[in-house]
Amino acid sequence: MDIPFLNLQAINARHADELKAAAARVIDSGWYILGQELAAFEHEFARYCGARRAIGVGNGLDALSLILRAYKELGALHDGDEVIVPANTFIASFLAITENRLVPVPVEPDPASFNIDPLRVAAAIGPRTRAIMAVHLYGQLADMPALADIAERHHLLLIEDAAQAHGAASDGRRAGAFGHAAGFSFFPAKNLGALGDGGAVVTNDAVLADRVAALRNYGSEMKYHHLYQGINSRLDELQAALLRVKLNYLDDDIAHRRHIALRYREGIHHPHIQLPIVQSEEQHVWHLFVVRCAQRDALQRHLQAHGIQAQVHYPIPPHRQSAYPALRGLPLPLTDRLHQEVLSLPIGPTLRDEDADRVIAACQSFEYRA
Numbered sequence: 001m002d003i004p005f006l007n008l009q010a011i012n013a014r015h016a017d018e019l020k021a022a023a024a025r026v027i028d029s030g031w032y033i034l035g036q037e038l039a040a041f042e043h044e045f046a047r048y049c050g051a052r053r054a055i056g057v058g059n060g061l062d063a064l065s066l067i068l069r070a071y072k073e074l075g076a077l078h079d080g081d082e083v084i085v086p087a088n089t090f091i092a093s094f095l096a097i098t099e100n101r102l103v104p105v106p107v108e109p110d111p112a113s114f115n116i117d118p119l120r121v122a123a124a125i126g127p128r129t130r131a132i133m134a135v136h137l138y139g140q141l142a143d144m145p146a147l148a149d150i151a152e153r154h155h156l157l158l159i160e161d162a163a164q165a166h167g168a169a170s171d172g173r174r175a176g177a178f179g180h181a182a183g184f185s186f187f188p189a190k191n192l193g194a195l196g197d198g199g200a201v202v203t204n205d206a207v208l209a210d211r212v213a214a215l216r217n218y219g220s221e222m223k224y225h226h227l228y229q230g231i232n233s234r235l236d237e238l239q240a241a242l243l244r245v246k247l248n249y250l251d252d253d254i255a256h257r258r259h260i261a262l263r264y265r266e267g268i269h270h271p272h273i274q275l276p277i278v279q280s281e282e283q284h285v286w287h288l289f290v291v292r293c294a295q296r297d298a299l300q301r302h303l304q305a306h307g308i309q310a311q312v313h314y315p316i317p318p319h320r321q322s323a324y325p326a327l328r329g330l331p332l333p334l335t336d337r338l339h340q341e342v343l344s345l346p347i348g349p350t351l352r353d354e355d356a357d358r359v360i361a362a363c364q365s366f367e368y369r370a
Helices: 008-013 016-029 036-049 060-073 090-099 118-124 145-151 206-215 236-249 248-266 296-305 332-342 353-364
Strands: 052-058 084-088 105-109 131-136 157-161 181-185 199-203 220-222 289-292 344-345
Touching: 008 016, 016 036, 016 131, 016 236, 036 199, 052 060, 052 206, 052 353, 060 090, 060 181, 060 199, 060 206, 084 090, 084 145, 090 105, 090 131, 105 118, 105 206, 118 145, 131 145, 145 157, 206 220, 248 289, 248 353, 296 344, 296 353, 332 344, 332 353
Parallel strands: 084 105, 084 131, 131 157, 157 181
Antiparallel strands: 052 199, 181 199, 289 344
């Protein structure tokens, strides 16, 4: 493709010297797990999010799973408890719940933002409901004030799946600082991406943070003393050092993503291509720029013919996956329709204005066949 969906090589090449220096620093240190680089990154990322603690873990799924696991260890959750989750999400949100022998209760999204609908959340609360998992899908904050009000009134945990939303904010508060805890992913394609897998739990709860920190390290707070049946999920020193470099540029990258997103929103005026609706500029960091089209596959082929790589996030919703046969019968028509119509246009911190203009022109020239 002349215009790839995301050029990771170009993104990291901008900081090659700093990244290589950080890697060399770790190599020369002789300390590669649970060392000074991780401690420094945890401090810096927590401060960036506006939270007291961050705990680096192996990946974004582990971050969500460890939050729920820690709450079970602390007695706030028990086997069979229900967690309300958006039906319109990546399967990791569901996997973290079922991995902990909890029950996902999928609800339909808000048709404008594609994020979880607070009204449907309130209607889904039952006697076994113990938590709400809010996913900041595509990089846009869910309606956290409304969800926080529901959680407080019903004495529920509020967990943020912030895997796509590093830096998204509302009234000066960033993703990770709204709920009781948040899970982040540093998968290479994320707005803050490592050069491998990585994740973090962010929270203001010191007790929860300490429990997550122990659980990620074989359930140990002191070497060879295992208080809990933990796992091995630790953000390593090398990835932490690389993330420290890239964190310094995250806000600039977000600004460029917003610039490209605005260019798309002002330039695409096709009657059969529905643009994303934004509540406020600071709430969206544009991890993905997702449009809707009833002839999504035809639009994708059209863009490909013009040398433009567009991707589908996600073609099959979790409740339609073979992994969850018990959920297949749920009536979730809006979610089903979205997953048939959504298409992600190229966006990223290295996408040029002239590339964005080519994407706009190609979208405008799409022939919708009735």
